[in-house]
Amino acid sequence: MDRDARKAQLAEAVWQVILDQGISAVSVRTVAEHAGVVVGSLRHVFPTRSELVQFSAELMMERVTERLLTATPHDDSREYVVAKIKNVLPLDPDSRAEYEVNLALLAERAAVPGLLQVRLDAHHQLAKLCVRLVEILTGQSGTPAVASRAHRLHALIDGLAFHLFHQPVEADTTWALDIVWSEVSAIAADTNSGEITR
Amino acid sequence: MDRDARKAQLAEAVWQVILDQGISAVSVRTVAEHAGVVVGSLRHVFPTRSELVQFSAELMMERVTERLLTATPHDDSREYVVAKIKNVLPLDPDSRAEYEVNLALLAERAAVPGLLQVRLDAHHQLAKLCVRLVEILTGQSGTPAVASRAHRLHALIDGLAFHLFHQPVEADTTWALDIVWSEVSAIAADTNSGEITR
DNA sequence: AGCAGCGTAGCACGACCGTGCTAGTATGTG
DNA sequence: CACATACTAGCACGGTCGTGCTACGCTGCT
Numbered sequence: 001m002d003r004d005a006r007k008a009q010l011a012e013a014v015w016q017v018i019l020d021q022g023i024s025a026v027s028v029r030t031v032a033e034h035a036g037v038v039v040g041s042l043r044h045v046f047p048t049r050s051e052l053v054q055f056s057a058e059l060m061m062e063r064v065t066e067r068l069l070t071a072t073p074h075d076d077s078r079e080y081v082v083a084k085i086k087n088v089l090p091l092d093p094d095s096r097a098e099y100e101v102n103l104a105l106l107a108e109r110a111a112v113p114g115l116l117q118v119r120l121d122a123h124h125q126l127a128k129l130c131v132r133l134v135e136i137l138t139g140q141s142g143t144p145a146v147a148s149r150a151h152r153l154h155a156l157i158d159g160l161a162f163h164l165f166h167q168p169v170e171a172d173t174t175w176a177l178d179i180v181w182s183e184v185s186a187i188a189a190d191t192n193s194g195e196i197t198r
Numbered sequence: 199m200d201r202d203a204r205k206a207q208l209a210e211a212v213w214q215v216i217l218d219q220g221i222s223a224v225s226v227r228t229v230a231e232h233a234g235v236v237v238g239s240l241r242h243v244f245p246t247r248s249e250l251v252q253f254s255a256e257l258m259m260e261r262v263t264e265r266l267l268t269a270t271p272h273d274d275s276r277e278y279v280v281a282k283i284k285n286v287l288p289l290d291p292d293s294r295a296e297y298e299v300n301l302a303l304l305a306e307r308a309a310v311p312g313l314l315q316v317r318l319d320a321h322h323q324l325a326k327l328c329v330r331l332v333e334i335l336t337g338q339s340g341t342p343a344v345a346s347r348a349h350r351l352h353a354l355i356d357g358l359a360f361h362l363f364h365q366p367v368e369a370d371t372t373w374a375l376d377i378v379w380s381e382v383s384a385i386a387a388d389t390n391s392g393e394i395t396r
Numbered sequence: 397a398g399c400a401g402c403g404t405a406g407c408a409c410g411a412c413c414g415t416g417c418t419a420g421t422a423t424g425t426g
Numbered sequence: 427c428a429c430a431t432a433c434t435a436g437c438a439c440g441g442t443c444g445t446g447c448t449a450c451g452c453t454g455c456t
Contacts, residue, residue, distance in 0.1 A: 018308070021308050021309060022306050023306065024224075024306060024309055026222075027412075029414090030412095039436080040433090040434060041433070041434055044433060048415075049413090103301060103304060103305055104305035107220065107304070108221065111223065112220075120364065123364045148376075152377050152380075154361070155361055156357055159352070159357025160353045162357070162360065163321075166317070166318065178346075179353060225442075226443085226445085227444090235405095236406070237405085237444095239403070245445085398456085400456100402452085403451090403452085404450080405448105406447100407446105408445100408446085409444105413440100415440100418435105418436090421434070424432095425430080426427100426429080
């Protein structure tokens with residue numbers, strides 16, 4: 001078997017164990033068993049537990065990035081932006097699981113220092129995406145209003161993700177999309193709305 | 199020593215271990231050592247690990263609730279609302295630690311089922327607070343616009359908390375407060391702004 | 397004084413942990 | 427064919443884990 005495929009297989013086993021039994025249950029033994037390999041084989045690819053955990057975090061981020069980069073052309077710029085945002089929200093069982101694993105790995109960062117960087121990378125990447133989306137909507141670039149609006153959009157997205165994660169899988173999610181739509185419309189309609197009126 | 203004080207002492211030790219070594223390092227032994235008691239004593243209070251972890255989650259939520267209930271009178275209703283919101287954001291090292299522990303415990307919910315309920319309670323409590331704040335700002339009550347605005351405010355607060363958590367302790371936090379101010383002002387200024395213009 | 401109850405201390409057990417290590421086995425290359 | 431390389435398989439070690447259990451001291455009631 002291809003080495004990268006084996007690594008991916010093991011990383012996916014890590015995710016599964018996290019979902020089934022929590023992050024504390026992630027050990028070389030449980031993961032190897034879940035992946036259907038013996039510990040020796042796992043350790044041939046990942047000599048230590050830290051490397052295993054860190055790689056599974058990196059692969060997760062890579063998958064998300066990949067999904068984000070797939071072009072989703074739309075006639076209307078607002079529709080395009082909303083489609084992009086839907087890509088990063090935990091709206092279906094798969095992305096919910098992804099989000100949960102993400103949170104769990106975040107909680108292990110004291111034990112596996114490398115996870116901190118992975119998390120920060122993901123955060124900055126989403127920040128950059130938000131800036132890009134706001135630029136698309138407003139037609140402006142580099143202005144303080146853009147930065148402010150992007151910041152706000154970013155916070156809103158993370159908050160919605162957190163909320164969606166808290167409700168049952170089968171629950172209604174249109175309210176979240178409504179909030180996204182209203183925010184996107186507001187950005188598109190009023191390019192000055194990012195100013196602080198304190 | 200008073201029994202409740204002992205339980206609190208042990209719960210605080212749990213929090214400290216999470217911050218120092220991650221959730222996976224939370225065991226009856228590490229926690230007992232951190233609290234300066236022997237395992238036998240800890241187990242006299244918390245017979246099993248699950249009870250220990252669950253109680254520490256419950257106490258954390260209780261502490262936050264307590265802080266939220268302390269009245270903070272302000273002349274201006276907007277100032278009052280912003281003060282309340284500042285109470286739930288991880289703005290200082292203490293509340294940052296609190297937030298981190300919260301996330302870590304969330305990640306253990308597969309292993310300790312009771313944590314799920316604790317987390318949901320916290321979520322709903324914050325939701326109720328948001329409704330109350332919007333009612334104060336708008337003077338309305340029970341209308342769909344209030345519910346919508348509250349939902350949105352709730353998401354924004356959770357998102358900002360997530361963001362603040364991602365930046366260094368010493369970093370600037372005024373941008374977050376600016377966003378809070380602008381949102382609060384928007385709610386106060388336009389009671390119809392919660393409508394969806396899709 | 398005797399005694400009960402509560403909290404402290406700690407031993408013991410079997411299980412699981414990460415990791416170092418060796419032996420076998422398949423595979424591709426000369 | 428021989429042989430190196432890559433992978434699989436698994437043993438062994440010292441350590442930590444949760445938890446059942448007993449023994450000891452203190453404190454207050456009768």
